[in-house]
Amino acid sequence: MFGRKKFSDEEIVDEIRGGNQEALVFLYQNNFSPVRNYILKNNGTLEDVDDVLQEAVIAVWQNASQRSFTLTSKLNTYVYAIAKNLWLKQLNKGKRLDPLDEIHSNTHAADEPRNHKMDLDIVAEYLEKLGDTCREVLQLFYFDGLDMNAIAERLNFSNADTAKSKKYQCFKRLEQLLKQDFSRSDFNI
Amino acid sequence: MNFEENNMHEAFDRYVTGQMSEGEKAVFLEELDRDPALKAAFDSYINIVAGIRAARRDELKDYIKKNAKIQYIGNVWSRSWVIASAAIVTIFLGAYVVLNYYGTNKATENMVMKDSSGATNDSTVQDITIEHDQVAKNDEREYNGNAQDADPESTEDVTGRPLNTVPYYVMEKTTDRIDIDPTRVADKKITSTKQLDITYEPGDSYMYKYNKTSLVLYKVPAADKKSVYEYNRSAYLSWGKSYYLLKSDGKARELEAIKDSVVLKSLPPVK
Numbered sequence: 001m002f003g004r005k006k007f008s009d010e011e012i013v014d015e016i017r018g019g020n021q022e023a024l025v026f027l028y029q030n031n032f033s034p035v036r037n038y039i040l041k042n043n044g045t046l047e048d049v050d051d052v053l054q055e056a057v058i059a060v061w062q063n064a065s066q067r068s069f070t071l072t073s074k075l076n077t078y079v080y081a082i083a084k085n086l087w088l089k090q091l092n093k094g095k096r097l098d099p100l101d102e103i104h105s106n107t108h109a110a111d112e113p114r115n116h117k118m119d120l121d122i123v124a125e126y127l128e129k130l131g132d133t134c135r136e137v138l139q140l141f142y143f144d145g146l147d148m149n150a151i152a153e154r155l156n157f158s159n160a161d162t163a164k165s166k167k168y169q170c171f172k173r174l175e176q177l178l179k180q181d182f183s184r185s186d187f188n189i
Numbered sequence: 190m191n192f193e194e195n196n197m198h199e200a201f202d203r204y205v206t207g208q209m210s211e212g213e214k215a216v217f218l219e220e221l222d223r224d225p226a227l228k229a230a231f232d233s234y235i236n237i238v239a240g241i242r243a244a245r246r247d248e249l250k251d252y253i254k255k256n257a258k259i260q261y262i263g264n265v266w267s268r269s270w271v272i273a274s275a276a277i278v279t280i281f282l283g284a285y286v287v288l289n290y291y292g293t294n295k296a297t298e299n300m301v302m303k304d305s306s307g308a309t310n311d312s313t314v315q316d317i318t319i320e321h322d323q324v325a326k327n328d329e330r331e332y333n334g335n336a337q338d339a340d341p342e343s344t345e346d347v348t349g350r351p352l353n354t355v356p357y358y359v360m361e362k363t364t365d366r367i368d369i370d371p372t373r374v375a376d377k378k379i380t381s382t383k384q385l386d387i388t389y390e391p392g393d394s395y396m397y398k399y400n401k402t403s404l405v406l407y408k409v410p411a412a413d414k415k416s417v418y419e420y421n422r423s424a425y426l427s428w429g430k431s432y433y434l435l436k437s438d439g440k441a442r443e444l445e446a447i448k449d450s451v452v453l454k455s456l457p458p459v460k
Binding site: 058138 | 234
């Protein structure tokens with residue numbers, strides 16, 4: 001779909017909702033120049049441009065995937081604004097972007113610092129063991145933010161209840177596999 | 190809030206996906222503080238969710254990296270700049286190759302004129318109005334083989350024969366009607382200049398041998414000013430007040446002054 005042709009913002013959002021990852025590339029390429037100019041003028045490097053822009057288009061992907069999402073500005077303006085905010089946040093913190101910031105902001109304040117990298121890599125490894133359907137159901141729900149109706153539609157389940165049941169079974173299966181191989185002290189489980 | 194197994198998982202889902210109201214969220218957080226078992230279950234859940242999200246994020250980033258063909262040169266080049274620059278370089282290289290090709294290979298056998306005085310079928314020169322001196326050279330001098338008589342820039346080749354280099358002008362038709370180029374002749378102008386080596390031999394008559402890359406002149410004084418013009422794949426020696434066609438077969442031929450007015454009008458006037 002995404003060649004040299006111009007697409008309306010609505011068309012791009014539709015493609016995101018349909019799970020077409022080419023939309024990510026399209027947004028990345030369309031916003032590279034302005035984001036690059038902004039970050040390079042504000043003490044950043046090309047590596048920072050790449051990191052921030054990837055995070056920005058993925059954030060747009062997550063937001064636009066949800067049916068409740070309404071675009072109130074041009075999509076490119078939206079991407080640029082997110083990238084700008086991410087970079088300012090990073091400058092203020094004086095450290096690299098941490099993908100876990102988002103989940104921490106949604107979790108209990110009493111969460112203890114953990115060795116995230118090891119935990120995340122292990123979960124990712126075991127997620128692969130579950131097979132494509134389970135991996136997709138869990139990722140579409142927990143990362144892309146799709147509701148059960150959208151997941152059922154995307155993965156050809158009969159209805160939202162089936163999708164919800166499948167999601168629960170997959171999560172429990174993943175938890176069980178991790179518990180089998182790791183003690184609570186090894187893995188915070 | 191009932192946190193039995195299934196309901197607990199659903200409550201966790203509602204919390205991490207931001208579906209709880211502020212009231213529900215406050216109750217949920219109070220329960221976590223009050224119930225260590227619930228807190229442990231939530232920690233386990235959060236770890237797994239974080240791993241699922243990280244895996245998906247990495248997957249999407251990998252896709253972008255593989256498919257977004259942004260190339261960097263220094264810190265200011267975007268893909269469009271790279272493409273534009275590549276196009277410019279390609280155009281210049283192409284022009285260089287074409288000009289080089291025409292310069293070295295197109296001074297071939299005359300395809301238009303059968304001989305130095307023959308008629309032409311080149312219709313492009315019909316509108317040329319510049320009058321040209323057709324008088325054959327009459328100031329020819331005997332070649333005395335003495336380097337002191339040669340052009341100051343002349344040297345000698347390995348056999349001791351006088352050798353000098355003269356300009357070789359390539360002329361092409363142009364559609365540019367603004368006459369700002371003094372070398373222009375009607376609808377033609379000099380598009381490139383090269384150098385041609387000439388060696389000189391004594392002889393009984395005025396002759397030449399030409400093979401595209403070098404020219405041998407017999408009896409012609411080395412000191413005389415000369416130049417060569419190429420137009421329409423034919424090369425012409427300018428010497429004195431005349432032009433001479435140079436056939437490029439490498440054979441020794443007599444120098445014959447061109448008398449055809451059409452041909453002469455297509456070349457710069459002799460001064």
